[in-house]
Amino acid sequence: MSVRTRVAPSPTGDPHVGTAYVALFNRVFARSQGGQFILRVEDTDRQRSSSASEAAIMDALRWVGLDWDEGPDIGGTFGPYRQSERLGIYRDHADELVASGGAFYCFCSKERLDELRRRQQANRETPRYDGHCRNLDPGESRDRVLAGETHVVRLDVPASGTCGFSDGIRGAIEIPWQQVDMQILVKSDGFPTYHLAAVVDDHLMAITHILRGEEWLSSMPKHRLIYDRFGWSVPAHYHLPLLRNADGSKVSKRRNPTGLNYYRRIGYLPEALRNYLALMGWSMPDEREIFDTEEMTAAFDIDRLTTGGPVFDLAKLDWLNGQCIRSLSPDEFMDRVADWAINRENLAAVAPLVQQRTERLVDLLPQVDYLLGDRPVLDASDFTALRLDADDCVRVLDHVGRRLDEQDEWDRDALQGAIRSLADAVGLPMRDFLAPLFVAVTGRKVALPLFDSMAYLGRDMVRARLHSALSALGGVSKKAAKHLERAYADLEVDQA
RNA sequence: GUCCCCUUCGUCUAGUGGCCUAGGACUCCGGGUUUUCAUCCCGGCAACAGGGGUUCGAGUCCCCUAGGGGACGCCA
Numbered sequence: 001m002s003v004r005t006r007v008a009p010s011p012t013g014d015p016h017v018g019t020a021y022v023a024l025f026n027r028v029f030a031r032s033q034g035g036q037f038i039l040r041v042e043d044t045d046r047q048r049s050s051s052a053s054e055a056a057i058m059d060a061l062r063w064v065g066l067d068w069d070e071g072p073d074i075g076g077t078f079g080p081y082r083q084s085e086r087l088g089i090y091r092d093h094a095d096e097l098v099a100s101g102g103a104f105y106c107f108c109s110k111e112r113l114d115e116l117r118r119r120q121q122a123n124r125e126t127p128r129y130d131g132h133c134r135n136l137d138p139g140e141s142r143d144r145v146l147a148g149e150t151h152v153v154r155l156d157v158p159a160s161g162t163c164g165f166s167d168g169i170r171g172a173i174e175i176p177w178q179q180v181d182m183q184i185l186v187k188s189d190g191f192p193t194y195h196l197a198a199v200v201d202d203h204l205m206a207i208t209h210i211l212r213g214e215e216w217l218s219s220m221p222k223h224r225l226i227y228d229r230f231g232w233s234v235p236a237h238y239h240l241p242l243l244r245n246a247d248g249s250k251v252s253k254r255r256n257p258t259g260l261n262y263y264r265r266i267g268y269l270p271e272a273l274r275n276y277l278a279l280m281g282w283s284m285p286d287e288r289e290i291f292d293t294e295e296m297t298a299a300f301d302i303d304r305l306t307t308g309g310p311v312f313d314l315a316k317l318d319w320l321n322g323q324c325i326r327s328l329s330p331d332e333f334m335d336r337v338a339d340w341a342i343n344r345e346n347l348a349a350v351a352p353l354v355q356q357r358t359e360r361l362v363d364l365l366p367q368v369d370y371l372l373g374d375r376p377v378l379d380a381s382d383f384t385a386l387r388l389d390a391d392d393c394v395r396v397l398d399h400v401g402r403r404l405d406e407q408d409e410w411d412r413d414a415l416q417g418a419i420r421s422l423a424d425a426v427g428l429p430m431r432d433f434l435a436p437l438f439v440a441v442t443g444r445k446v447a448l449p450l451f452d453s454m455a456y457l458g459r460d461m462v463r464a465r466l467h468s469a470l471s472a473l474g475g476v477s478k479k480a481a482k483h484l485e486r487a488y489a490d491l492e493v494d495q496a
Numbered sequence: 497g498u499c500c501c502c503u504u505c506g507u508c509u510a511g512u513g514g515c516c517u518a519g520g521a522c523u524c525c526g527g528g529u530u531u532u533c534a535u536c537c538c539g540g541c542a543a544c545a546g547g548g549g550u551u552c553g554a555g556u557c558c559c560c561u562a563g564g565g566g567a568c569g570c571c572a
Contacts, residue, residue: 218567
């Protein structure tokens with residue numbers, strides 16, 4: 001049987017380095033075995049999924065050089081590859097599970113569930129569904145569902161004993177069933193949750209090896225149960241260590257640039273990024289550290305995966321990237337530079353702004369350098385001439401960051417609207433409110449229009465610049481951050 | 497809080513009982529090449545979390561402790 005692996009991102013945000021990391025190992029492993037690597041889009045969260053995000057993720061993955069053999073855009077024999085197009089499949093499987101007693105209908109209200117959770121937490125128990133609807137008469141439950149009553153489908157979980165399973169990296173693991181919740185498999189909107197959809201799809205798509213993040217380790221018992229209930233064989237599982245921030249926590253956008261587009265914009269080469277990611281939890285048998293993905297594939301040994309969570313630290317990536325750039329031929333180097341930013345497509349975004357401000361073509365460069373460069377180097381004095389004091393600058397930058405994280409659309413007008421409503425809520429005139437933001441984003445007192453600049457720079461870069469401006473202002477302590485978070489939550493921002 | 501996972505230089509790692517007075521890489525520091533800078537070269541600092549076992553012998557196996565992380569959502 002041919003080895004088949006997959007990466008299954010959820011299109012709910014910007015392309016993430018973690019996705020590229022997992023995709024790399026899945027792809028390399030599949031290729032090393034002569035198998036296939038599949039892209040599956042897990043868009044079962046109706047509220048948060050967007051086709052824009054899906055497109056951005058596919059684009060970014062292709063940029064890193066991690067393309068797929070089957071996927072929503074190119075099809076394949078196991079399609080469709082977008083979970084929202086497979087709803088009937090999940091429904092049928094859920095029905096089968098209910099019919100065989102492996103799952104049950106649940107009619108509990110959100111209120112009851114909240115209350116239950118509160119009580120369990122107060123008693124220092126692991127929050128877990130209490131089985132209320134599990135004891136309902138199956139016939140009666142079916143009638144209620146048929147009558148159109150709102151319901152979910154829950155997985156029936158053994159009351160005692162332990163679930164044993166094996167992880168390819170860590171070996172045998174046992175988790176008591178008591179710790180496992182009666183997971184919702186089908187939500188009240190009829191969409192499946194990850195647990196049902198992933199297992200069903202992995203089986204139907206003939207996935208043989210699942211390499212995924214360690215965060216899934218504790219839901220393994222649920223997945224095991226579903227495989228067993230269907231009588232399916234369980235694919236080999238390898239839980240990859242989680243990429244970490246410098247403080248050891250799971251890598252997050254607040255502390256690190258986690259967006260692939262940041263790396264793309266800054267001028268990291270895809271091959272350098274792949275090389276770096278390959279070093280996170282894996283090593284070449286001969287300990288070589290500079291290698292391309294073909295060499296990695298040729299030498300790949302899945303048993304060389306390690307267990308500790310590697311810190312995603314950019315110093316080594318920078319060095320690796322330098323090595324890659326210097327090893328390019330002069331022609332290749334020129335091509336890369338042209339592809340990077342000084343190309344027609346990028347120029348198209350700024351040219352209209354710049355043209356009006358240009359008398360001689362040389363004037364162009366100083367006008368756009370801050371758009372092309374990394375974060376501007378700032379210190380506290382850059383903010384002193386403003387009408388707001390340092391504390392207010394911090395407040396503005398912090399709140400803008402939070403507001404922007406909630407912002408889906410990323411064009412000039414949308415950004416302007418979002419920030420105007422924020423300024424109104426804070427009660428500051430736009431003029432004053434914008435000043436620190438202008439400095440943070442552009443690094444200057446004079447630059448191209450702010451919202452155009454932000455639109456061009458993109459979410460990841462703007463976030464990075466806000467973050468570094470905050471550091472320049474002395475940083476935000478944990479306590480201050482909490483305070484700011486509360487202050488922000490208390491604001492009544494007009495969401496229009 | 498409960499459960500699970502993890503723990504070698506600051507960071508990424510090698511190490512699968514003797515080849516380890518623990519090796520490599522990045523960072524940092526020092527020196528050299530370069531009329532500058534960068535590259536490049538040479539050198540240096542720096543770790544087996546702690547405690548018990550098992551063994552002739554433990555970074556490597558077992559146990560305990562500590563620390564870190566993850567999960568505990570009608571998110572994935």
